Structures are given as C-alpha cells and as structure tokens.
Amino acid sequence: MKIKSIRTFIGSKNFKVSRKFYQDLGFQEIITSEKMSYFKLNEFGFYLQDYYVKDWVENSMIFLEVENLENHYNSIKNLKIEEKYDNVRLSKIQSNKWGNEFFLNDPSGILWHVGEFK
Numbered sequence: 298m299k300i301k302s303i304r305t306f307i308g309s310k311n312f313k314v315s316r317k318f319y320q321d322l323g324f325q326e327i328i329t330s331e332k333m334s335y336f337k338l339n340e341f342g343f344y345l346q347d348y349y350v351k352d353w354v355e356n357s358m359i360f361l362e363v364e365n366l367e368n369h370y371n372s373i374k375n376l377k378i379e380e381k382y383d384n385v386r387l388s389k390i391q392s393n394k395w396g397n398e399f400f401l402n403d404p405s406g407i408l409w410h411v412g413e414f415k
Contacts, residue, residue, distance in 0.1 A: 304335075305343045308354040310405040312347035318382055318404050319345065322373065355406040366390060366397050366413035373401065 309315035316334060320326055324336035332347035343359070363369045370390055378401075379385050388400040398412030 302340070302342075305359060306346060307343060307357055307359070307407050308346050308348045308350060308405065310349045310354065312345070314382065314404050315345055318378070318385070321376060321378065321381070349405065357406075358408045358410060360410045360412060363411060363413055366399070366411065369411055370399050 312332070316326060319336045324338050324342070327335040327337065329335055329344070334345050336342055336345055367390070373387060379387055382404045384402065384404050384406065386400070386402045390397055390399045396412055396414040398410050401409040401411060403409065
C-alpha cells in the first residue's frame with residue numbers, strides 16, 4: 298500500500314469562529330460545501346465541519362508533529378490567540394521522556410498536542 302494522506306474530521310461549536318481561528322493559525326481554507334472546509338498547511342490537513350456534538354468534540358485530540366517546537370510555540374503565542382477567541386488556551390512547553398509538547402485548545406474544545414520527538 299502507498300498512503301498519500303490521512304485526514305481527520307473535527308466538529309465546531311461555531312463554524313464561522315473556528316474557520317477564522319484556523320486561518321489565523323496559518324491554515325489555508327478550501328471550502329468543500331457550505332457546512333465543511335478542508336484546512337491545509339503544506340501537504341497536511343483536516344476537515345472542519347459545521348457540526349457539534351459536545352461529547353465528541355470535547356474528547357477529540359490531534360497530535361501535530363513539528364520541527365523546532367519553540368518556533369511554533371512562539372509564533373502562536375505572538376498571535377495573542379487566547380485574547381482573540383473565547384475558550385482558547387495555550388499551555389507552556391512541557392518536557393517528556395519522548396520529546397516536548399505544548400497544548401492548544403481551539404474555540405470548540407478540540408485539544409491539539411503540538412510536539413517534537415527526541
């Protein structure tokens with residue numbers, strides 16, 4: 298098998314707000330229908346839906362592996378994203394045996410783990 302991509306589907310409490318949030322993070326939006334968009338950064342991406350089930354959304358987690366975690370952290374911190382959006386939280390970088398990571402909650406409660414392996 299030759300895999301070309303894997304894409305998750307995530308929900309949003311307020312589709313318009315979530316779309317703007319991901320655009321602010323630097324993702325390019327490709328509208329696929331009036332209730333769903335594909336957000337991509339280089340060759341990676343995910344589908345954002347205008348669909349919300351509290352238990353599903355608030356238990357969704359995505360791990361984003363990056364190079365140079367500190368640069369990504371500082372870029373997001375400089376956006377002052379926590380001040381711009383309700384319910385958005387950005388943690389500090391945490392050290393683990395396997396590598397380092399920080400956490401970012403989107404406006405709907407999706408938990409992003411942004412990490413760099415050792």
